Amino acid sequence: MKTAISMEMILLLAGLLFVLGIAGVIIRKNIIFMLLSIEVMLNASGLAFIAAGSHWGQPDGQVMFVFILAMAAAEVSVGLALILQIYHQHKSLDIDNLKEMKG
Amino acid sequence: MEHLLWLIPAFPLAGFLVLALTGKSMPPVWVAIIGAGTVSLSAIFTIIIGITFLSLPPASAHYVQTLWTWMEISDFHPEISLYLDALSLVFAFVITFIAALIHLYSVAFMAFDKDYSRFFACMNLFVCSMLLLVLADNLLLLYLGWEGVGLCSYLLIGFWYEHPENGYAAQKAFIITRIGDTAMAIGIFVIFYQFGTLLIPDILAKAPSLWQPEASMATITALLLLAGALGKSAQLPFQTWLPDAMAGPSPVSALIHAATMVTAGVYLIARMHVIFELSPTVQLIIAAIGAATLFIAGFSALTQYDLKRVLAYSTISQIGYMFLALGLGAWTAAIFHFMIHAFFKALLFLAAGAVIEALHHEHNMFKMGGLRTKLPVVFLTFVIGSASLIALPLISSGFYSKDQILWFAWASKNGNPLLWLIAISGAFITALYTTRMVMLTFWGEVKTEVDRLPGKLITIPLIILAFFSICVGFIELPHNFGSLTLFSDFLHQVLPETLLKSTASGEVFFQLLGALATFSGIYTAYILWYKQPEHLEKLKRNEMLLRLYSFWHSGWGFDQLYQTLIVRPIVFIATINKNDVLDKIYQGITLISVALYRSLSFTQSGSLRWYIMGLVVGAIIILGIQIML
Numbered sequence: 001m002k003t004a005i006s007m008e009m010i011l012l013l014a015g016l017l018f019v020l021g022i023a024g025v026i027i028r029k030n031i032i033f034m035l036l037s038i039e040v041m042l043n044a045s046g047l048a049f050i051a052a053g054s055h056w057g058q059p060d061g062q063v064m065f066v067f068i069l070a071m072a073a074a075e076v077s078v079g080l081a082l083i084l085q086i087y088h089q090h091k092s093l094d095i096d097n098l099k100e101m102k103g
Numbered sequence: 104m105e106h107l108l109w110l111i112p113a114f115p116l117a118g119f120l121v122l123a124l125t126g127k128s129m130p131p132v133w134v135a136i137i138g139a140g141t142v143s144l145s146a147i148f149t150i151i152i153g154i155t156f157l158s159l160p161p162a163s164a165h166y167v168q169t170l171w172t173w174m175e176i177s178d179f180h181p182e183i184s185l186y187l188d189a190l191s192l193v194f195a196f197v198i199t200f201i202a203a204l205i206h207l208y209s210v211a212f213m214a215f216d217k218d219y220s221r222f223f224a225c226m227n228l229f230v231c232s233m234l235l236l237v238l239a240d241n242l243l244l245l246y247l248g249w250e251g252v253g254l255c256s257y258l259l260i261g262f263w264y265e266h267p268e269n270g271y272a273a274q275k276a277f278i279i280t281r282i283g284d285t286a287m288a289i290g291i292f293v294i295f296y297q298f299g300t301l302l303i304p305d306i307l308a309k310a311p312s313l314w315q316p317e318a319s320m321a322t323i324t325a326l327l328l329l330a331g332a333l334g335k336s337a338q339l340p341f342q343t344w345l346p347d348a349m350a351g352p353s354p355v356s357a358l359i360h361a362a363t364m365v366t367a368g369v370y371l372i373a374r375m376h377v378i379f380e381l382s383p384t385v386q387l388i389i390a391a392i393g394a395a396t397l398f399i400a401g402f403s404a405l406t407q408y409d410l411k412r413v414l415a416y417s418t419i420s421q422i423g424y425m426f427l428a429l430g431l432g433a434w435t436a437a438i439f440h441f442m443i444h445a446f447f448k449a450l451l452f453l454a455a456g457a458v459i460e461a462l463h464h465e466h467n468m469f470k471m472g473g474l475r476t477k478l479p480v481v482f483l484t485f486v487i488g489s490a491s492l493i494a495l496p497l498i499s500s501g502f503y504s505k506d507q508i509l510w511f512a513w514a515s516k517n518g519n520p521l522l523w524l525i526a527i528s529g530a531f532i533t534a535l536y537t538t539r540m541v542m543l544t545f546w547g548e549v550k551t552e553v554d555r556l557p558g559k560l561i562t563i564p565l566i567i568l569a570f571f572s573i574c575v576g577f578i579e580l581p582h583n584f585g586s587l588t589l590f591s592d593f594l595h596q597v598l599p600e601t602l603l604k605s606t607a608s609g610e611v612f613f614q615l616l617g618a619l620a621t622f623s624g625i626y627t628a629y630i631l632w633y634k635q636p637e638h639l640e641k642l643k644r645n646e647m648l649l650r651l652y653s654f655w656h657s658g659w660g661f662d663q664l665y666q667t668l669i670v671r672p673i674v675f676i677a678t679i680n681k682n683d684v685l686d687k688i689y690q691g692i693t694l695i696s697v698a699l700y701r702s703l704s705f706t707q708s709g710s711l712r713w714y715i716m717g718l719v720v721g722a723i724i725i726l727g728i729q730i731m732l
Contacts, residue, residue: 022719026712099709 010051017044031086031093035079042072105161107148108168108185111195112234114145118227126220138223139206142230146199153192157593164188164596165304167240181301186240189596193438194237194370197445201362202230204564208453209354211560212460216352222262226358229255233363237370242291242301245371249287249335252364253280259355260348272350279344283334287371290327293320307377316381325378325385332368336422339396343661345419346403349411353456356411361418361448366441369425373434376598380432386517390430394525397423399659401532405539406656409466410455413540416658417492418448420529424508427526431518433511434598435591440504442590443575447491447501450568454485457561458544463554468540473549480562482545484569489541491572493534493625496618500576505530507581509617510610516602523613527620534624542632583610 017040024037046068053061087093118141126134156166165188173181187195206226213222232251239245261273291301297313297320298306314321332338337345348360359365372379372389379386397420404416421444428437459466461478475482491501509530512523580587631639642648654660706717 022715026715026719095711098711 007051007055011048014044014048014051017041017047020044029094029096031083031095034095035076035083038079039072039076042068042075105166105168107152108166108187108238109170110148111145111152111199112185112231112238114141114148115227115231115234117141119224119231122220122224122227126224129220131214131219134220134223135210138220138227139203139210141227142199142206143203145230145234146203149192149195149199152187153196156187156192173243178299179295179301181241181243183244184240185238186303187238189594190370190373190438190598191237193442193594195234197442198230198233198237198363201445201449201568202226202233202358204567205354205358205362205449205453208357208456208561208564209352211558212354212456213352218262222259222352225255225258225262226355229259229359229364233367236367240303242294242303242306245303245374246288246291249331249367250284252359252367253277253284253335256280256348256359256364259359260351262351262355266350269350272344272347276344276348279341280334283331283341286327286334287331290324290331293324293327297324303374307375310377310381314381317383318381321378321381322385325375325382326388328371328375328378329385329389332371333392334368335371336365336368336426337419338368338422338426339392339399340661342396342400342419343658343665346407346412346415346658349409349415353411353452353459356415357449357452357456360415361452362445365418365422366425366445369422369429369437369441372426372429373438373598376434379429380599383517386430386432388430390427390517390522393423393426393428393430394522394529395423396420397427397529398525398532401529401536402655403658405532405536406652408468410459410468410471410540410544411452411466413468413536414448414451414455417533417536418444420533421448421492424505424526424529427522428508428511431508431511431515431522431601432599433508433515433601435594436504436507436511436601438594438598439579439590440508443491443500443504443572446568446575447488447572450484450488450565450572451492453561453565453568454481454488457481457557457565458485461553461555461557462551465551468543470550471544472547472551473545474553475545477549477553478557480565481557484562484565485545486541487569488572489537491576493537493621494530494617495621496614498573500572500574502617502621503576503579503581506614506617507579510581510613511601513613514603514610516604518604527617530617531620531624534621535628538625538628539632542628546633581610581614584614 021037021039021041021044024040025034028034028037046065049061049064049068051061053059053064083093086098090097092098118137121137122129122134129137152166165186167184167186169182169184171183173183206223209222209226213219216222229252232248232255234248236245236248236252239248257273257277260276261270263269294306295301298309300306310321334341345360345365349356351360379389400416400420400423404413404420407413407416421440425437425440425444428434428440458471458474458478458481461474461481462471465471487499491499493499494502494505496502509523509526512518512526513520578587579590631642657663
């Protein structure tokens with residue numbers, strides 16, 4: 001028998017994951033870790049969708065999660081390609097060294 | 104001969120174009136041939152056409168030749184069209200004939216100038232513009248000529264531009280006449296608005312039916328046109344530019360600032376006489392301005408020591424006589440005086456130029472003297488010209504023209520004793536300053552040695568002009584003395600007769616008074632500046648007179664008056680507003696935008712983590728607001 005986990009708990013978990021992701025993006029200097037943190041944020045939002053879908057008994061939440069997975073895969077591949085290029089050009093993955101767009 | 108009319112202005116124009124485009128690389132002989140030749144050809148054609156006009160008078164009393172339509176804007180289509188009637192024939196004859204003589208004179212006079220071709224180019228352009236002015240059949244073409252002569256006057260006054268004061272004199276002449284020109288342009292707009300046409304014969308025909316006598320529109324139009332005439336003819340209150348215009352070469356002074364351009368105002372008023380007749384008030388103003396000018400300029404001439412400035416003031420004064428005559432309605436007398444004045448004043452300026460040249464550019468009369476024997480031809484012609492200027496009775500032509508004006512000042516319908524009194528005291532002053540000028544220049548001891556004798560090309564025009572200064576007067580003799588009215592009969596085709604008061608009589612008496620004024624003027628000057636100079640010394644000790652002397656010398660303080668009233672305030676405002684007050688608004692806008700840009704571009708740090716920080720903080724704020732509300 002399923003133990004019902006309350007809606008609030010799941011959303012709290014999703015929010016926690018999301019904040020952790022944001023904190024990772026802001027605090028981390030290494031671009032690869034920033035990309036990982038973005039993945040955490042994406043999965044946090046996916047979790048929120050799943051929870052909402054099961055709460056209302058609708059399939060839409062799971063459909064959205066499949067979309068997010070596909071998008072995350074694409075994003076990671078493009079992101080990694082960019083990171084490779086950055087590393088080739090700058091010989092560094094430190095985000096603080098990449099300030100060419102300064103106003 | 105009608106179809107040859109276009110050649111009269113076309114020759115000088117062609118001369119101008121050739122000289123302006125290729126003159127620099129042309130040998131001086133060719134420049135002289137083209138410069139003087141084109142104007143002489145134009146004079147010959149004017150004489151031929153004039154003879155035809157006189158011998159076979161056209162039925163309509165005028166020739167018209169339409170060359171082409173200048174522009175076409177719905178029903179406004181001014182044409183380049185020449186119109187020759189008695190009035191314009193007199194002007195065209197005087198202009199081309201005197202201009203031809205002056206060009207011949209200039210061939211020798213300017214021979215050593217490095218800008219020989221520029222001089223002749225400008226002179227030719229001047230003659231062309233002046234001819235356009237007097238031959239125009241519509242006011243727009245007349246205005247083109249009017250501005251053209253103004254431009255040439257500017258170019259030629261500042262001919263020796265290396266000296267800054269010549270440039271200032273040229274600017275002064277240009278700006279002061281421009282005030283009048285602007286008024287005249289407005290006058291032309293008013294005429295177009297009222298009549299719907301600029302064709303002079305149409306305007307003159309329509310005016311009496313459109314406007315009642317003393318109609319306010321007629322008065323306004325007449326006043327606006329008068330302002331243009333006053334500016335060009337150097338009459339009160341615009342007279343200050345002419346004495347300074349003497350900075351130009353002497354032939355320029357003779358042609359532009361004595362014989363032709365400065366009388367353009369006289370031509371304009373005579374040409375538009377119908378409008379002025381509709382407004383007796385304006386006519387009275389013209390007469391008063393003429394009288395005041397002739398009086399003021401006469402006294403200024405008396406105190407000058409620069410030979411050319413004496414002649415300049417005398418020109419202002421003589422044009423004052425013409426304006427007086429115009430104001431009195433004595434149209435033919437004004438034109439007659441214009442013609443004779445053109446001959447003798449051109450002669451006087453050319454002779455003065457010869458004297459100045461011979462004395463190594465000495466302008467001061469007090470450093471001249473004893474030239475009677477050194478320059479006999481110049482002396483003789485100068486004396487003849489002076490005799491005409493002071494209206495020496497019977498033998499000089501100036502007598503016949505000035506006598507007419509004096510008589511009309513008393514006897515014509517608009518005349519009154521005050522105008523006559525001013526005119527006759529003007530005659531006395533004229534005699535006084537002219538005799539003084541002749542005495543100082545040609546009598547007494549030699550003060551400056553003659554440097555170079557004038558050649559044939561200089562003396563021949565002088566002799567021809569001297570001949571005309573004596574003889575032209577005989578074509579119009581007073582009623583009680585020969586009663587010959589060839590000239591006024593000829594002009595009455597265009598200009599109305601002068602109306603006399605019914606009570607007017609005793610012309611002989613007034614002629615004798617005029618002669619008396621002349622002779623007493625000559626005698627006084629003879630005593631003061633030649634025979635018994637101790638009288639002059641005695642006068643010089645009088646404090647009052649000395650102050651008056653310097654007042655007159657400065658031209659009655661008009662320059663200082665304008666300096667304080669107009670020039671200084673404008674210069675003052677200009678200095679305050681050097682940085683343009685209105686500009687501050689636009690400068691403020693740029694300053695604010697630059698400051699904003701600088702503060703905003705600070706946030707564009709290039710640091711990705713700061714951007715994300717911004718996003719997060721922004722999201723939190725918006726969510727916070729959502730929750731709060």
